[in-house]
Amino acid sequence: MSSELYSGFSDVARQAMMQPQESMLEVKNKKNKLYIGIPKETSFQENRIALTPLSVALLINNGHEVILESNAGQAANFSDKDYSDQGAKIVYDTKSVYEANLIIKIAPPTMEEIAMMKTHQILISTLQLSTLKADCLHALLHKKVTALSFEHLRDEGGSLAVVRAMSEIVGATSILIAAEYLSNIFDGKGLMLGGITGVPPTEIVILGAGTVGEYAARTAISLGAEVKVFDPSIYKLRRLQNNIGTRVFTSVVQPIVLEKAITTCDVAIGAMRADDGRSPCIVSESTVSRMKPNSVIIDVSIDQGGCFETSEVTNHTHPVFRKYDVIHYCVPNIASRVARTATYSLTNIFTPILLDIGEQGGLKNVIWQKSGVRNAVYIYEGQLTNKFIGERFNIPCKDLDLLIVSHR
Numbered sequence: 001m002s003s004e005l006y007s008g009f010s011d012v013a014r015q016a017m018m019q020p021q022e023s024m025l026e027v028k029n030k031k032n033k034l035y036i037g038i039p040k041e042t043s044f045q046e047n048r049i050a051l052t053p054l055s056v057a058l059l060i061n062n063g064h065e066v067i068l069e070s071n072a073g074q075a076a077n078f079s080d081k082d083y084s085d086q087g088a089k090i091v092y093d094t095k096s097v098y099e100a101n102l103i104i105k106i107a108p109p110t111m112e113e114i115a116m117m118k119t120h121q122i123l124i125s126t127l128q129l130s131t132l133k134a135d136c137l138h139a140l141l142h143k144k145v146t147a148l149s150f151e152h153l154r155d156e157g158g159s160l161a162v163v164r165a166m167s168e169i170v171g172a173t174s175i176l177i178a179a180e181y182l183s184n185i186f187d188g189k190g191l192m193l194g195g196i197t198g199v200p201p202t203e204i205v206i207l208g209a210g211t212v213g214e215y216a217a218r219t220a221i222s223l224g225a226e227v228k229v230f231d232p233s234i235y236k237l238r239r240l241q242n243n244i245g246t247r248v249f250t251s252v253v254q255p256i257v258l259e260k261a262i263t264t265c266d267v268a269i270g271a272m273r274a275d276d277g278r279s280p281c282i283v284s285e286s287t288v289s290r291m292k293p294n295s296v297i298i299d300v301s302i303d304q305g306g307c308f309e310t311s312e313v314t315n316h317t318h319p320v321f322r323k324y325d326v327i328h329y330c331v332p333n334i335a336s337r338v339a340r341t342a343t344y345s346l347t348n349i350f351t352p353i354l355l356d357i358g359e360q361g362g363l364k365n366v367i368w369q370k371s372g373v374r375n376a377v378y379i380y381e382g383q384l385t386n387k388f389i390g391e392r393f394n395i396p397c398k399d400l401d402l403l404i405v406s407h408r
Helices: 002-018 053-061 079-086 111-116 136-141 160-184 211-222 236-245 255-264 285-289 300-304 333-359 363-369 387-393 400-407
Strands: 035-038 065-069 089-093 102-104 121-127 146-149 203-207 224-230 249-251 267-270 298-299 318-322 328-329 376-382
Touching: 053 065, 053 333, 065 079, 102 333, 121 160, 121 318, 121 363, 146 318, 146 328, 160 211, 160 298, 160 300, 160 333, 203 211, 203 255, 203 298, 211 236, 224 255, 236 249, 249 255, 255 285, 255 333, 267 333, 298 300, 333 363, 363 400, 376 400
Parallel strands: 035 065, 035 102, 065 089, 102 121, 121 146, 203 224, 203 267, 224 249, 267 298, 298 328
Antiparallel strands: 146 376, 318 328
């Protein structure tokens, strides 16, 4: 009797083991089809576009849909045909682009563009805190959008991905611009940037040892110029020295040493930036007045006020002015000068993020899993999540992690 009872228990146990174990199965996110809109930039002299035709092809091949305003890529030398050949839908009405669920653009949206946006839309663009207006911010909050800023996207190493990419471009390009304005073509000194046998090289002073300063130094050294780098931070100077891999003159910002270097150099690059607010203005007008005639100043930090007291904002149409017979180049958006290269650099950052949003089942899951993307969110479904913006405009700020948890 007992053996039959145990035999019955064994049969029951075997049947239980054969039942499906739902709790042990891997739960995968359902893929999310994206409807991506790319409007034409209306910001003055903004020549970049967020995605290249090949990136659009990759997104479309992964099941997503891309709608593009006609001539959106023209300034970066990408034609409508380049995009339509890869499967993008080209439209001539700006409002049609804003029917997409996800808008990706370069410049911050204007009030006119925000008016065309839908509620609960996703916006990926720059934020530009220095020029952010309260009415634009309130309009975005009212639309209950989820907004991400390029400037705050971080990569796996914790670096600001877009800021670093654009800084590399700006640093290298600033030296090439300096080379142009040293030549006779632009009524410069008639100097070649690099030295040749028997001729002393040109002298370049770089203010700032960040990414812009590093790539400016790399480019200048590779062209044969004599480079001096100034920065208040010993750590940054040492890092630049190690990254470049060759000995270069470096110094902390000591007024006497700096003034001597500025007044004897052929080119001065201003690349010092502030984490918040105005960049440090460390070269006085009296120092600039003693610079050599036809010297060149490239003030990369002009969007934060500039490193030189004589700097004034210029543009790509009229990029330079002369003061004390010194050529000043003070264009804020140098990356748009090489818009195609900048676009390739940007698309390398944005395309994987867009693919992740589709693969992970939506932006909410990507924000939860990737701290670098989460760092870029400043509005989440109509709630402000950036503490600095909240304090600046006196708007209540919510914790992003708690908002995501409450919506999961």
